Amino acid sequence: MNPFVQDLLRSGAELTDAALERLLPSPDTQPHSIHRAMRHSVFAGGKRLRPILAMEAARMVSITGEIPSGAADLGAAIEMIHTYSLIHDDLPALDNDDLRRGQPTCHVVFGEAIAILAGDALQTLAFQTLSALPTPPATTVSILREVSLAIGTGVGPNSPLPPGMIGGQVVDIESEGKQPTAELVESIHRAKTGALITTSIVSGGIFGLAHIDHDFHADTIGRLRIFGEKAGLAFQIVDDVLDVTQSSEELGKTAGKDTASIKATWPAVFGVDQSLKDAEELIADAFAALEPFGKDAEHLKALASYLVERKH
Template sequence: MQLNVQDLLRSGAEITDQALERLLPSPDTLPHSIHRAMRHSTFAGGKRLRPILAMEAARMTAGTGEIPAGAADLGAAIEMLHTYSLIHDDLPALDNDDLRRGKPTCHVAFGEAIAILAGDALQTLAFQTIASLPTPPATTVAILREISLAVGTGVGPNSPLPPGMIGGQVVDIESEGKQPTAELVESIHRAKTGALITTSIVSGGLYGIASHSASENTIERLRTFGEKAGLAFQIVDDVLDMTQSSEELGKTAGKDTASVKATWPAIYGIDQSRKDAAELIADAFAALEPFGQQADALKALANYLVERKH
């Protein structure tokens, strides 16, 4: 089955935006400032890759050929979490950036205090949305656990390693200015970026199998796919930061190099980084082989992750 990935991205983004429009408070809801700040960053653009991955994983595991009803709300919640992380990542205390998705960052537009609270509010609304999903209670709890571990520091009973997104951000901050090592770069990438991509796919898979039984192997294959594709995504992001302009990226280019951040090209160079990303995508594809054509959409999206130019 041949898929047009641009059509897939366009339709997935439209479905996600419709859900976000419905779930986010309107700009006229009091207090105006925080709701306008939340919407400013949420609707500033972006590819909606994470929610699209979640919805396509749900479609695949549901086995009906359709995105299950309500899966768009799961995708929207994941996009809220992604947007919250970007708002906080851009703050003066962290990356101190004034451009995101081609528009002024939240703290530039609304001030630092409102930006911090807007990020907090998006995170809270995301978990509220997940708790309200039309899934059996056991599935809802499984999705909440999966996503909370991926977003946090990795601390908790039976928590996976490496740490989640926040844990990866901490390691990234504390390693800034130090000579990067291969082990350090991989641990940061798997946590800071890879964890949310992986949990988008795994939580979507959990959502899709909520109404029927599926083997544990199904989720583990999705997790492997997500981990490989997520690492490839960040490697390509590192390469683009070094090779593209701020206008092309929609964010400030070259900041990783200027601040001596731990990046894949800093260790392996640009050419090897591109080869590594391609190999990771090949490994990701292998994990989905048992699903046949039902995995075509996820494979198309994974290809897009390494072929994109911004």
């Protein structure tokens, strides 16, 4: 791995983990079972890509070269939402998986009931954390709206966005066993995985813009959204490829399940070689969206490259 990217991932994970440690109830807080279940999944060794993308987007737009104070709490909230989605995704009623991040899944250790509630509690704590961000009220509302739309089903007052994470999960479940099409695969990937990656980057940008005063907010957020959509889709394409080319030990989760379940994946429609080419083209498009930011975009671009070059 590129040493620069390695340092970004390490330092970003440390900031995120410190915030999570501070925000999550201790394992000795009553009721013990749910708080231990929450911490089991949150601290199971994730890469923290989404919070790191949020913090780096905040760094880029702040034009200070530094991650703004409080951005780690935004990242921690996004990681809580991501972890809640993984807990529920692994349940027997959904993907029925017993391995996540190289560790036994939450329901395997704590039982289905506590796992469901642990996911619920993480999502609730995430929104509590977002509501307390050190930003002006209008900015806080903008971030709350951005995140809630991205993880929902695509409905709501004046929703301009397509179905989010939960909507994508529903389409994924209902399409299982059916012959995948290019249109179906792209719609699932953009919603189920891409929406949360995009909102991590966009909400980071909204957070960072609250700390400076300039007049190109709409253009900045628009470019970040394009970058997030392109990078998010590339990330999931590579995830699909890794599922059919890597072992469970390398992935830290059960390999080959998508193929066994006849799931809608990019390689199932386009093949592995074309999938990798598509991911590279998407990253090139993502880079183009950030061209006006020059050197300030180097961190985000390096992370986007890592998304398609990773092996697990």
